[in-house]
Amino acid sequence: MSEKTVARILKQLGMKSRIVKKYKATTNSKHQMPVHEKYLNQQFSAQTSGEVWMMDIPYSSTDEGWRYLPSVMDHVYPTDCGFQMGSRMTKEPVLSALERAYQAHRPASEVLHHSDRGSQYAAQEHQKKLVEYGMKGSMSRKRNCYDNVCIESFHSILKKELVYLEHFKTREEYISFTWSSTA
Template sequence: MTKKYDKEFKMQTVRLIQEEGKSVAQVAREMGLHENTIYRWMAEFKQDGSQAFPGSGQLKPEDKAVRDLQKRIRDLEEENDILKKGHALLRQRPALIYSFIYDHRFECRIAKLCETLEVSRSGYYKWTKRKESKREKRRKKLERRIRRIFLDSRRLYGSPKIHKVLQKQGTKVSEKTVARIMKELGLVSRTVKKYKATTNSKHNFTVFDNELNQQFQVLAPNKTWVTDITYVPTDEGWLYLASVMDLYSRKIVGFHMDERMTKDLVLKALERAYMQQGKPQGILHHSDRGSQYASHDYKARLKEYSMKGSMSRKGNCYDNACIESFHSVIKKELIYLEKFKTREQARKRIFEYITCFYNGKRIHSSIGYHTPNQYERLYRFAS
């Protein structure tokens, strides 16, 4: 026999939990109710407040009319929701409609789904028991691969990069198919588009000519380096990041972080790049006109390392586009996605991002969808 409880009973039960601090399990045990029943009451009360439980208790004829109208409204809203989600499938094969019903079986009633999408319940249940076709198996395998690549990219890759990774793995599929599957699976890149420049070019230091001249395609590693500074917000204040990129592999060969944007910040980043890359000679070093890079100490270090200086033209953001692009990427993929309480926390996350993810796992379209470390190794193997 189905038990029925009036509105007052349900509301008192919910308030007992909310105001007395009793757990759902305890109340269910004491009242002899199923826990799911109480959870359902709580959800309805949270959604509608004082208007919750309109059909509970003994109803007058006029109340029954209201209840029936409310039920019809809910049915229409449910049907409308189903039609919105399933519109693209209405003209497709029944198997696709059955798949849609299966995917949304916990959101809407199966009977209502079948009725709205004009398929039989018996046909749907028969479909759930059939064996998967080879095509369906291939599709599910592709979905798993796409999801794995997406998660492995830290939920940052869009369909173009996932398509390229699949190609490298030997999976033949179009980019449009990848994009469609990602949309169906709800896989959306979580990058945030924000960026702002930092360095100050208003100073009295002499500057180098623009020797790079936007020649961003380089034939070998350790021939051309570009460098720049960006900022990282934390609850403790700004943290500044100076980075050095090898234009051949797009690898960040050196970087340093500090709470002050001084010449020591950029000197340390350059020193690390020079040492970590094996003290290469004859490098063309390009930067913007910031005072840190134009300082006497920095120029002396370039001379010590046998590097030739180059600087962007005044007001031309494209002359140093590659390293600025990296700083834009790290902001979109890390800095603006997290809130750092301390500078130390930011340092740890940025270090891990650059050394492990950016250099080691993130593919780049400009180098044939390889990672910087891979592209550098390919050159070494070919030499």
């Protein structure tokens, strides 16, 4: 079936297709901070909750500017363990999201903490928190979203199914919508 035929049928049914936004790389992996080996190695086979946590920072625009949502996701139960809104993509909201996840779930054994190579995750403060919480760091290869595909996929669906269908005038409007939609 051609695109025009699909578009015509959708229009007759009063429907629209969801358009995927173009990808824009935002990870700053060009830093001099140390990075972890890729221990996860695309082996998404954790057996119990609290064994592997993945972290990423999706973002969306509002009329007032960008909004960032650093979040932590458990591999076995793919829901957000912890997240924190931020108006800048800095280490502070990332640390807050990790703190929230840790306080909410208190893992009983070592957690493999996987993220991209962003400066927020490589920052000394973030690395200290991993040690304090008994977590083992793991980082994706440069420019390889498949190393963190579980959380990337979760955020992609969140954006396509919720965020891209709305227009947000203020950052507060985006925050309240996102929090109420994921709760």
